[in-house]
Amino acid sequence: MGALAQRALHACAELARLTETPGEITRTFLCPPSREVTAYLSAWAHDLGLSVRVDAAGNLRARREGPAPDSPTLYLGSHVDTVPNAGAYDGVLGVTLAYAVAGALRRTPLPFALELLAFSEEEGVRYGVPFIGSRALVGTLDEVLGRQDAQGVSVRAALEAYGLNPAELPAAEVRGPALGFVELHIEQGPVLQAAGAPLGVVTAIAGQHRLRLDFAGQAAHAGTTPMAHRRDALAAAARFVVAAEDLARATPGLVATVGVLNASPGAINVIPGAAHATLDLRHEVDAVREAALKTLLAQAHALATERGVTLTVTETMTQPAVPLDPGLRAALHRAAAAEGVVAPDLPSGAGHDAMVLAARMPAAMLFLRSPNALSHHPDETVEPGDVETALRVAVRTVLALAQEHGAQEHGAREHGA
Numbered sequence: 001m002g003a004l005a006q007r008a009l010h011a012c013a014e015l016a017r018l019t020e021t022p023g024e025i026t027r028t029f030l031c032p033p034s035r036e037v038t039a040y041l042s043a044w045a046h047d048l049g050l051s052v053r054v055d056a057a058g059n060l061r062a063r064r065e066g067p068a069p070d071s072p073t074l075y076l077g078s079h080v081d082t083v084p085n086a087g088a089y090d091g092v093l094g095v096t097l098a099y100a101v102a103g104a105l106r107r108t109p110l111p112f113a114l115e116l117l118a119f120s121e122e123e124g125v126r127y128g129v130p131f132i133g134s135r136a137l138v139g140t141l142d143e144v145l146g147r148q149d150a151q152g153v154s155v156r157a158a159l160e161a162y163g164l165n166p167a168e169l170p171a172a173e174v175r176g177p178a179l180g181f182v183e184l185h186i187e188q189g190p191v192l193q194a195a196g197a198p199l200g201v202v203t204a205i206a207g208q209h210r211l212r213l214d215f216a217g218q219a220a221h222a223g224t225t226p227m228a229h230r231r232d233a234l235a236a237a238a239r240f241v242v243a244a245e246d247l248a249r250a251t252p253g254l255v256a257t258v259g260v261l262n263a264s265p266g267a268i269n270v271i272p273g274a275a276h277a278t279l280d281l282r283h284e285v286d287a288v289r290e291a292a293l294k295t296l297l298a299q300a301h302a303l304a305t306e307r308g309v310t311l312t313v314t315e316t317m318t319q320p321a322v323p324l325d326p327g328l329r330a331a332l333h334r335a336a337a338a339e340g341v342v343a344p345d346l347p348s349g350a351g352h353d354a355m356v357l358a359a360r361m362p363a364a365m366l367f368l369r370s371p372n373a374l375s376h377h378p379d380e381t382v383e384p385g386d387v388e389t390a391l392r393v394a395v396r397t398v399l400a401l402a403q404e405h406g407a408q409e410h411g412a413r414e415h416g417a
């Protein structure tokens with residue numbers, strides 16, 4: 001394996017030692033070990049001749065300026081926070097690979113600036129709201145500054161306690177011309193491994209519906225109430241679970257999950273009078289997801305009515321799909337093909353920082369295969385060969401963008417623009 005890919009992997013191992021819970025990898029937003037992560041990456045950035053700053057959201061930003069003050073910027077990176085008891089690669093590998101890309105291109109002139117992003121927060125663990133880091137770059141962090149963690153500490157107070165100044169958040173926003181954001185990330189699912197592909201190009205971040213369904217029937221004696229006289233809330237909810245699974249299995253790309261199902265009163269000899277279920281529904285095409293939701297809700301109401309059960313549906317979250325940039329996706333495909341690598345298209349069922357930055361600039365993601373689909377788990381891993389391949393594809397992509405951009409600049413000059 002090449003020295004730079006090795007360095008990226010070694011850095012993942014080193015950063016895995018920086019944890020707030022001994023014996024596991026846990027780094028939530030602004031925890032004390034975050035400072036050590038910043039120190040480690042800053043030292044690496046200095047070795048690469050990059051300038052470094054920590055913005056008001058705690059994001060570490062290492063930068064190589066472009067040839068002119070108005071040169072656009074190409075952004076590379078991912079997040080450095082983790083879920084509790086995490087693996088070593090989710091987010092972190094995308095950051096260390098970005099540094100490896102900058103290392104590979106250290107002596108190569110580029111017609112744009114390069115900025116490496118290590119987002120302070122993506123997982124949503126401490127505040128129940130994700131993407132705190134990347135929100136700062138698109139100017140939407142203000143919306144969550146008042147949110148409190150389990151100890152009653154607001155985001156604003158946490159930033160101040162860490163030594164950051166929320167009044168400086170506007171300076172964290174991307175204001176100049178942005179060429180785009182490319183995020184490398186482990187897939188965290190089984191698709192690439194099943195396809196025998198080391199890498200994949202993400203088409204879109206799936207849109208999402210989250211709902212709560214409250215079925216209300218009548219609790220009654222399990223022995224004395226004949227079947228025809230029952231209003232069994234759990235029986236209606238159970239049929240709904242099956243309906244959701246059936247529809248998702250029959251609809252390509254649709255995923256539907258009932259993650260919570262509670263019945264009350266919850267006794268062996270009492271017919272359930274109430275049942276509460278949740279539904280998480282995702283697809284990369286909004287129209288498909290919306291049609292599926294309509295079908296499922298009609299089914300849920302019919303299943304309830306058949307049993308004399310009433311149904312109340314509460315939407316808790318709706319998030320539209322975010323298609324990633326066709327130009328950057330094509331560039332990743334061309335680079336993969338030039339490296340002789342199979343890199344199929346696939347949607348991302350999970351949210352990522354690229355989804356947030358897509359509001360401000362062209363964004364794309366390259367997934368690395370996740371062995372055994374293990375993620376958000378200490379056994380999360382990657383194939384070293386895949387890391388090497390991802391690095392080659394990323395470097396080639398940046399070079400192709402440089403060529404494209406250089407040609408455009410040249411064309412603009414020729415035409416006196």
Ligand SMILES: [Zn+2]
Pocket residue numbers: 079090091122185
């Ligand atoms: Zn991640």
